[in-house]
Amino acid sequence: MLLENLKLFLRIADKGGIAAAGRELGLSPATTSERLAALEGHYGVRLFNRSTRAISLTEEGRDLLDGARRLVADSQVLEDRLKRGVDSIAGPIRLSAPLDLGRARLRAALDTFLDDHPDVTVDLHLSDGYADIAAAGFDLAIRYGDLKDSSLIVRKLADNARILCASPGYLDRYGAPEHPDDLAAHDCLLMRFGEDTDRFWPFRVDGTVRRYAVTGRRTANDGGLVRTWCLEGRGIARKSEWDIVGDLASGRLIPLLRDFEPPAVGLQVVFPKGRSHVRRVRALLEALQSEFRKG
Known part of the structure; x- marks a missing residue:
């Protein structure tokens, strides 16, 4: 007033x-x-x-x-x-995404989007840890798996399998596990998400998903570093298929225990209520959906 x-x-x-x-x-x-x-x-x-x-x-x-x-x-x-x-495709967008996915898949997609929309700016935050999306002021965030914050809007981008993998060199030295029980004898590469370390890996055994405790000498909160360790033959990793699709295709990494793999989880984009009404945010959301439909 x-x-x-x-x-x-x-x-x-x-x-x-x-x-x-x-x-x-x-x-x-x-x-x-x-x-x-x-x-x-x-x-x-x-x-x-x-x-x-x-x-x-x-x-x-x-x-x-x-x-x-x-x-x-x-x-x-x-x-x-x-x-x-609101009325035109212009202005800033704050986007949060996992480290590996941001480097391997989002970078090129964002370059194309920014070329198409020269009045938009993107502030990309890459982290494998938990982030309070609304409190941190993000317009969009890309996340794996189920969402803890039910107040956010969810749009699925793709299915995402978590694939057990190792380098040919590691398998030559230590052999390949034939059952999830065999992982107890292997050096596993562990991811830490915030304060939680991914020490219990799910597998489907006799029609039921069970979690197997794994151990290893290397733990990191950076998915890119875990991938590097895996490529160097330091151990067995459990990685998102979107992060290692090129490594699998080239043979740099070998998938393991595929017969025991649990159902894929969602790769999704999430955002606070009301953000998709802003044209620049809606345009990026649509561009991301289109990108991941390509496979």
């Missing part, structure tokens, strides 16, 4: 009369006077000298005049910028 009263103050100063300013804004004389009195009460000063024949700015009114013009102009610029973000 303060901003609207400042606009009224400027109109009175420009028109040289309270009644004339009120008519131009569609306000009754009583309402115009009440709003001017409220503005003067807010600042604790009189803004106009009034007489039966004329109105003029007080010294305090003249001090306010330039500042009020700047405030109203700045508010209009801000309003226009925000509306452009």
Whole structure:
């Protein structure tokens, strides 16, 4: 309301009369006077000298005049910028994604998106740990598996299998496990997500998904480092298929225990309510869905 009263103050100063300013804004004389009195009460000063024949700015009114013009102009610029973000594909987007996926798959997709939309900027945050999406101010986040925060909107991008794998060199030295029980004799490469370490790997055995405790000498919160260790033959890893699809195709990594693999989980994009109404965010959401439909 303060901003609207400042606009009224400027109109009175420009028109040289309270009644004339009120008519131009569609306000009754009583309402115009009440709003001017409220503005003067807010600042604790009189803004106009009034007489039966004329109105003029007080010294305090003249001090306010330039500042009020700047405030109203700045508010209009801000309003226009925000509306452009809703009505056009322009403005900033904050995106969160897992490390490996961001480097291997999202980078090229974002480059294409930004080439297509030169008025958009993207701030990409890569992390394999937990992030409070709403509190951190992200417009979109890409996540694996089920979501803990039910207040977020979920859109599935693709199915995602977690594949047990090792390098040919590791398998030459230590052999390949033939059953999940055999993992107890292997050095497993463990991922840490926030404070939780992925020490229990699920497998489907006799039609039931069971979790097997695994151990290893290397643990990291960086999926890229776990992949590097695996490629170097340091142990067996459990990686998202999206992170190692190229390694599997080239033979740099060998899939293991596929007959015991549990059902795939979802790769999904999540966002706070209302963000998909912003055109730039909706455009990126659609671009991501299109990217992962390619397989």
